[in-house]
Amino acid sequence: MALPLPTGEFGAYLFDCDGTIADSMPLHHVAWTAALHEWGCEFPEELFYAWGGRPVADIVADLNERHGLAMPVEAVLRRQEELYEQALPRLTAVPEVLAHIEDAHGRVPFAVVSGSTREGVTGSLRTLGLLDRFDLLVCAGEYARAKPAPDAFLTAARLLDVAPESCLVFEDTDLGIQAATAAGMASVRVPHPRERAAAL
Known part of the structure; x- marks a missing residue:
């Protein structure tokens, strides 16, 4: 195309x-899903794409509000990036x-x-x-x-x-x-x- x-x-x-x-978006979604699972949070694929382009801090803040959580932004960011880096060969x-x-x-x-x-x-x-x-x-x-x-x-x-x-x-x-x-x-x-x- x-x-x-x-x-x-x-x-x-x-x-x-x-x-x-x-x-990279499919790889990022897998990394987000795995990282957020550690805090008991879900991030459906449809919402992930709808929020494309938003700063990570805003995403975590909105997920915290939606799910009544208090996930630390920096820790989630580091974990997501770590998991994404592991997927880079693909x-x-x-x-x-x-x-x-x-x-x-x-x-x-x-x-x-x-x-x-x-x-x-x-x-x-x-x-x-x-x-x-x-x-x-x-x-x-x-x-x-x-x-x-x-x-x-x-x-x-x-x-x-x-x-x-x-x-x-x-x-x-x-x-x-x-x-x-x-x-x-x-x-x-x-x-x-x-x-x-x-x-x-």
Whole structure:
């Protein structure tokens, strides 16, 4: 399944990581499920995808409220990342996005703009052999407000010295698309794994 781009010339490509470059969402869900099980908490797949792009702290806070729990955010985050790292050997790239990375690399600057930690993003990109393709990483904690606020994408545009309206964003979540629109950027929505499978 090809991933069509908007018409026009773009001065930079900005990519979300999880679910966009890395086909990591199924692996993340398994890690979340295992980590949360240790605190007696469930995180159904449908809710996991609906909350895609949200900061980890917000996810844990909302799960605590829903289930009447008091899970420690940092401990859950560390455990989830530890379990995800164990699954990294099974990680693959999203083929439709990889095709655009290979085609445009060297012609326009690339940035990863993610709500995940720098360690998590670096680990995924290194596993995929793609870390050296990106001029810039903008990760959790490196901008003021999370998606759907435009801060992360505007930070990347500023650091790349490219006007926001000249940037093209690749995103798999509604929050990410909203953030790109708020930043004045064109965007491409990357289908979720189940959507890609249904299109085969």
